[in-house]
Amino acid sequence: MNYIYDGTFDGFLTCVYEHYHSAKADGIFARGVYQADMLTPPREVRTDEGKARTVEAAIVKKISPHALARVYRVFRTDTDGKELMLLSYIRLCFKSGPAMAFLHSHPLVNPVEKAELKIGNEVHRLCGLIRFSAVCPAPAGGAGHGGEGHGGTVDSGAEAVAAQMREILYARVEPDHEVLEFLAPHFTDRFKSEPFIIHDTRRGRALVAWHRRWHIEDFTERDAALLENAPSERGYRDMWRRYFDAIAIKERKNPRCQRNFMPARYWQNLTEMQPR
């Protein structure tokens, strides 16, 4: 029987519960992804928090807390058929014990390990590849005075400090996986005294944080349009590009190596990779 659920983690865990307590699941699909199959009518699974908690507790107890974290991370990846993959993994570990997690080459464990590695790598990579811009909320109605001019001064005079206080850091990303919440601990600690927004343009969601508190909310291009670059932003971008060009040793030019470390799909949001 095919299950259809609402795409949430609790919904998925409810499916795991139902797999054990009612009909066996042959496929689990998020609503919207499922394509109707004439022969077997699918079953709509209503997310039940109580059932989800039961499954969670069982994973922690019968496998390990680490396994629950792994299941959650893999659930946040953009992998085809991740639900069924995770269900098989959970079943295997329930049946054969937590040691199965160490069978790196087992056909049911290996893909889970790989998916986990992928999202972990992307989170780590984005910790470096995210580029913030200092922005200000656009003045309501009034015409903003563009990004030109070098308004900021190096001296941390009172005026500059006040200007900085009004600034928000805004970053656009287009990650392969749903990484926002995994980025939160790193950036909220690092920029604890600055408000910042990391906008996942692919999913229309954003991590909004200030003073070590954060949440994830829907965020559209229209929301983003309400922000305009701070006066000093342009100058720092130019300087960064100039520095980026200066630091490369021409005799050692190696574009393939550069591309290996910094895949081209991230370039559109990288200040230094924009055409000069």
Place this chain on the structure above:
Amino acid sequence: MDSGTMEKLAVLGEGAKYDVSCSSSGADRSNIGRIGSAACAGICHSWAADGRCISLLKVLLSNDCVYDCKYCVNRRTAGVARRSFEPRELAALTIEFYRRNYIEGLFLSSAVLVSPDHTAERMYECLWLLREEHGFAGYIHAKVIPGTSPELLHRIGLVSDRLSVNVELPSETSLAALAPQKKPQGIFGPMRQITETQLEHRTLSAPGLMGKLDSAFAAGVTGGRGAPIPAAFEQAGGGRRTGAGEPDDDFGIAIRQGGYPDRRRTYKERFAPAGQTTQMIIGASSESDLHIIRTSEALYRRFSMKRVYFSAYIPVASAPELPDMAMPPPLKREHRLYQADWLLRFYGFRADEILSAEEPDLDYDLDPKVVWALRHLEEFPIEVNKASLEELLRIPGVGNVSAKRIISQRRTAAVRYDDLKKIGVVLKRARYFLTCSGRYYGEGELEPCYIRDRMKGMEGLADPSRPVPILDRARIRSGLVGAGPEQVSMFDALSGRQGGL
């Protein structure tokens, strides 16, 4: 932001590009200031057109040098534009770059402006401003100018995560020939001070050579036979300074009089928690690879370095002592040396195992681990289901991660040949050197010539984008004082356990 800053950044970034190290690893710290943190594994923020990562804002404070080292772009006689950052200007720029997540921190180096102490004072002022005025808790790597006084070095160490003193060249002979104003004691003195202060502060977290903390090594670090650490730097390290004040024009005087507070008053003072590194230029002088690897092993053992970096020499000047201007940088050689360096640090090899007096140079066609294995076929094949971690690490194509995975899987089930690939073993190399549950998969004989030929075919040697430099030409041209490679002296400070210092 005045337009001059842009110009300075371009010139001083350009001047710093030959410094190899850019890593931001080794320090783990949450945000104890107002902005910034450090991640133990380090974070790369970008990759330049040469494929090298950009993690730290790597700049010189000044490129206005009084020295005349022959291999250096900033030597006094070179016709380059001279610029200097104001410490305050650079600190503010660092913060602005950091806020935008361009960088992980600051790598501050400098040419010798007026004198080593004058330069170090300005560097310290910049770092102090970052830490104290901006509340910066991110990563700082400071380059130590040879000849800096111990007091200043100590202060810089307290605001930095990592320190490095460049050994510059692999032997005393070439240092004297190419950088006559840099003296070995000016280089090894600070190195020794850093290691000893770290021991005092208990921040010497891990030996450079992992897993090889034998007694001889420990004796080497502490200066012999469990002797207490010399209190030579007591006057610098002891006694917390108190008082407060803003940096002013008499900044240098104020430091010497102990006028400014150390940073992080509420935290335990930590001296360079990410340790020290160094770098040497490869291919500007005539040393053999054996000599270079021995030197770096000695540096790891004696000073507990985190890394010894190699920098393929890129001709920037024409001088009779230097290789030809047309010589391409010896990138292949640098690559093989790094592989050998990895064997030293992560695989439990000794320098004398990798190379010997009969074969003093690395093979550019095959990686040093394969070469070692081919010379020691009597130890192979190794049975993956029985071998210890150390033995597994000796198999070409098996790395640290795959060796540990093999061991963790063995606890549950035997490792089959088909599993090895999924575990991450590089079978095209490993298959000749292992057995799986008693079976050998290497097709054919366990015979050096056969394996060698098979592997050479796979390494893609004919890749035209990475030219193999003609090293012999460099050697002959640079032929330092007619000495054969084996007569080049090791640094006194490194040759004997007690020698030199």
